[in-house]
Amino acid sequence: MQKNVNEAVFFSLLQYLDTRPIRKLKPQDLECVFDDILNDDSKLEALLGYPDGEREQASGSFPRATLPIICGSHFVGDDVCGEARKEAEGLHEGGHFKSAGMGRPSERREDSGARGDELMWLNEASLDLFDLRGLKQIAHKIESVRRRLNSVHMRRRPANVPERASADNRPLDEEDGGPFSKSEIQLTRYPGGGSRYVRHLDASQSNNRLLTLIVYLNPDWQTKHGGELRALTESEQVDIPPLMDTFVLFRSDMIEHEVLPCYCERYAVSCWFHVHTDCISSGKDDVA
Numbered sequence: 004m005q006k007n008v009n010e011a012v013f014f015s016l017l018q019y020l021d022t023r024p025i026r027k028l029k030p031q032d033l034e035c036v037f038d039d040i041l042n043d044d045s046k047l048e049a050l051l052g053y054p055d056g057e058r059e060q061a062s063g064s065f066p067r068a069t070l071p072i073i074c075g076s077h078f079v080g081d082d083v084c085g086e087a088r089k090e091a092e093g094l095h096e097g098g099h100f101k102s103a104g105m106g107r108p109s110e111r112r113e114d115s116g117a118r119g120d121e122l123m124w125l126n127e128a129s130l131d132l133f134d135l136r137g138l139k140q141i142a143h144k145i146e147s148v149r150r151r152l153n154s155v156h157m158r159r160r161p162a163n164v165p166e167r168a169s170a171d172n173r174p175l176d177e178e179d180g181g182p183f184s185k186s187e188i189q190l191t192r193y194p195g196g197g198s199r200y201v202r203h204l205d206a207s208q209s210n211n212r213l214l215t216l217i218v219y220l221n222p223d224w225q226t227k228h229g230g231e232l233r234a235l236t237e238s239e240q241v242d243i244p245p246l247m248d249t250f251v252l253f254r255s256d257m258i259e260h261e262v263l264p265c266y267c268e269r270y271a272v273s274c275w276f277h278v279h280t281d282c283i284s285s286g287k288d289d290v291a
């Protein structure tokens with residue numbers, strides 16, 4: 004118990020000591036539309052660090068992004084997000100969420116002062132089992148993002164980023180031959196009452212996460228409800244309101260972030276795009 008209190012206090016202190024200015028985004032600052040990003044090669048390349056970002060990352064073969072975070076609105080539209088929100092509430096009522104833990108799988112611990120959300124993993128089986136039509140549309144869109152990232156990589160990767168080979172030497176098609184092997188999708192719920200998630204980085208030595216994508220499902224969110232995502236860039240702390248159909252896409256290995264204390268029921272779909280292990284290890288040997 005004492006340990007839990009200390010962890011939350013330590014991170015609050017970190018936040019207090021951070022001198023970077025805080026910029027609170029308003030709905031009108033989220034005009035950037037998701038499909039415009041998806042169709043914009045130069046933005047996606049900047050997120051992947053191509054063509055010539057520096058290579059100093061935990062993720063080995065992936066260069067530093069020149070544009071490590073993008074946020075905006077219109078991920079799938081309010082109608083689909085509204086349907087997904089109702090489904091999420093139904094899943095909560097059905098007792099399908101479990102409290103989130105922290106740390107590597109081998110050292111997993113619960114600490115509600117430091118991380119107060121509950122979650123449910125979404126995969127084909129759970130989406131079908133519970134007939135989650137809204138959430139399924141979000142998952143399909145996420146899959147199209149993964150394939151698109153792979154095509155951008157195949158066309159624009161720098162010469163010293165390794166090309167993936169198929170086990171049986173078949174030519175890999177553009178969308179499947181890239182480094183993004185899978186997406187891991189989670190539905191999260193912060194119950195309110197000051198629940199939060201202290202400052203952290205999503206990528207670690209024990210996972211292959213390169214990009215994080217979050218879509219918010221909160222139609223009635225107001226400033227007094229808190230629960231903004233605070234993302235730390237080199238020069239500032241940006242607070243993103245968890246508004247309905249708002250998205251944030253960022254480098255899991257570069258952007259530290261936290262969920263500020265939340266005073267309403269807050270739902271989101273979070274996704275991590277993983278890269279193949281072979282892309283990471285061979286990339287390390289490749290650094291000039």
Ligand SMILES: O=C(O)CCC(=O)C(=O)O
Nearest residue numbers: 200205217232262271273
């Ligand atoms: O829900 C959010 O805004 C961020 C959650 C988060 O950082 C995480 O689950 O790793």
Ligand SMILES: [Fe+2]
Nearest residue numbers: 203204205260
């Ligand atoms: Fe996170």
